[in-house]
Each structure stands twice: as C-alpha cells, then as structure tokens.
Amino acid sequence: MTYDLVLALTVFAFVSSITPGPNNLMLMASGANFGFRRTIPHMLGVGIGFTLMIFLVGVGLVQVFDLYPISHQILKVVSVLYLLWLAWKIANAAPPKENVASESKPITFVQAALFQWVNPKAWTMALTAITAYTPEQTLYYVSLVALVFGVVNLPSVSVWTVLGEQMARFLTSAARLRAFNCAMAGLLVLSLYPVVIG
Numbered sequence: 001m002t003y004d005l006v007l008a009l010t011v012f013a014f015v016s017s018i019t020p021g022p023n024n025l026m027l028m029a030s031g032a033n034f035g036f037r038r039t040i041p042h043m044l045g046v047g048i049g050f051t052l053m054i055f056l057v058g059v060g061l062v063q064v065f066d067l068y069p070i071s072h073q074i075l076k077v078v079s080v081l082y083l084l085w086l087a088w089k090i091a092n093a094a095p096p097k098e099n100v101a102s103e104s105k106p107i108t109f110v111q112a113a114l115f116q117w118v119n120p121k122a123w124t125m126a127l128t129a130i131t132a133y134t135p136e137q138t139l140y141y142v143s144l145v146a147l148v149f150g151v152v153n154l155p156s157v158s159v160w161t162v163l164g165e166q167m168a169r170f171l172t173s174a175a176r177l178r179a180f181n182c183a184m185a186g187l188l189v190l191s192l193y194p195v196v197i198g
Helices: 003-018 022-061 063-067 069-091 096-102 109-118 120-133 139-167 174-190 193-197
Strands: none
Touching: 003 120, 003 139, 022 063, 022 069, 022 109, 022 120, 022 139, 022 174, 063 069, 069 109, 069 120, 069 174, 120 139
C-alpha cells in the first residue's frame, strides 16, 4: 500500500469517524447523562468493536451478502428496529439524580461492540474501507485498514463524549436534559433515513 493510499485511508477514517452518526449521537447523549468516565466502556466498545468488524468484513464476511441477498434486507430491518428502540431509551433516560432509582446505566463495552453489527453507518464505512482502500483483499491489507481505523476511530468518537459531558453544564434542569435527550433521539431516528430509502 502506497503512502498516498494510507494517507487517503486515514483521512477517510477520520472524516467518517468524527461526523454525526448513531455511535456519535449515542456517545454524546451518554456523555451528557453519565459523564466521560462512565462512558469509557461504551467508547472502547465502539472503537474495538468497529475495528474487529472491519477485519471480519475484509476477510470474507461480506461474501455472505453476495451468497444470500436476503441477509442484507434482514440486517436492514433489524438495524432500523434496534435503532428505534435505542432512540426510545435515549428519549426516556432518567435525569442523573433519578439514575439510582431507575437503574439507568450507560451502554456496556459488549453492547457497544455488538451494536456495530446493526449500525448502518458502520456497515457503510466498513464496506467502503475494504473495497476502496485494499489493493488486494489479503490478510495484510485488511489488517492494515482495520489498524488505521482502530487508531483513528477511538479518539474521534471520544470527542462526542467530551462534547456531551460539556453540554451537561447547561443541562442542569430535568426539563433541559429531557429536551436534549429527545433531540438526540430524534437525530438518531433521522440517521435512519438513508437506510430506509436505500
């Protein structure tokens, strides 16, 4: 892989990781509701889970879609339903003072890692990265693409958690936090638009 291709891949990884999407919106909501420290497992789940996803897609998982086209449609339906459920959970998250009573908790490492498999943006990023930035689909090139994303993705998505945590300073009342959570839930639902019309 040439230096120019690695540079292009790095830019693609940064732009696709830092821009709004289901992961980043959920991390911002978690940062606002639970703070940075309690959101670390969620961030690690996104970064490591997505890196693993790229690797597995690159070593041949994408061929399942070619062999069984219905699996792509099933994934779309599951993705939409799961994201709608997550949006509902975000919209109905309890304010911090009520967290103990409601047992509201941030997303875990495993939940965040598994979420990548039903995240439409993650699939688009993984498929684009493998098809556009691997001169050959060998283990070396696939591993390199996954490594670049692993290095770039985690710091990028962490920015959204910090942003959410900083916004918490202004979300000092239950009404403001509720409005923020509803807005995040609405944006998460809007992020489904390309999946539904695609």
